[in-house]
Amino acid sequence: MIIDINDVHFTYGCHPVLDGISLHVSEGDVVGVTGPNGAGKSTLVHLIMGLMRPQAGSVKLFGVPVEKFREWHRIGFVAQKATLFNSSYPATVFEVVLSGRAGLRGIFRFFNREDKRCAEEALERVHILEYRNTPVCDLSGGQQQRVMIARALAVRPRVLIMDEPTTGVDAANLARLTRLLAELRNDGVTMLLVSHEPEWLASLASKRVCLDRKICSCNCRGYANEVRWEDCMAGRREKLSLGLRDGLVGG
């Protein structure tokens, strides 16, 4: 089992956010997680990445409790809003991607030829090699996002976790991102993708989870009161049409 989440409860202060979540991600799975704003999706990702501890329940990575897990280079992580580089951030695109391998080498070791080759390969994979010497802060948000994906890929991860990779991405880059993720899936990379786009997730994911404090829909075993993923998409379409009607979202 690559990610094993068992009966996890999490509250911020007295605000309960996750209420008894269990989710099992096996080698080669592509898990899509969707749900409304504030459903706890990013919180779940942060618990998986060991950035916070649940009040109850357990998270294991590769069979090891997350609090004891040390092999972070096996996991590629692209955080939500991973692209907010300050305009004076001094690193080039190549340096940002190469820094992804620090966890593998140790931060006080020099990067070797293999590290540089992997960083270049990752840049090529996300079609951004031509910008290798450009200061990362000079790139657009969508291009910076690709840099962060390359950084995650530079360690050749066994698992890729992405929080909202579709936010702010234009149609052409979304098509590119989808192709890249489909390639990674075909290469056997396990993935956990969080997005507000259930249709997009459905095109990639083998396991589809709808989260709203609890797992309220999942096409995997163990969920007796399974609500179909299509209901989730229908719910989103309905919200969108209500928003359009009420002028809350642009037409």
Ligand SMILES: Nc1ncnc2c1ncn2[C@@H]1O[C@H](COP(=O)(O)OP(=O)(O)OP(=O)(O)O)[C@@H](O)[C@H]1O
């Ligand atoms: N650091 C924090 N302190 C207190 N409450 C928080 C904190 N971070 C998140 N929350 C609250 O926890 C709930 C879940 O937040 P979370 O970011 O996990 O949801 P989400 O499903 O990722 O939302 P979105 O789709 O809007 O990104 C929200 O109600 C949010 O306000």
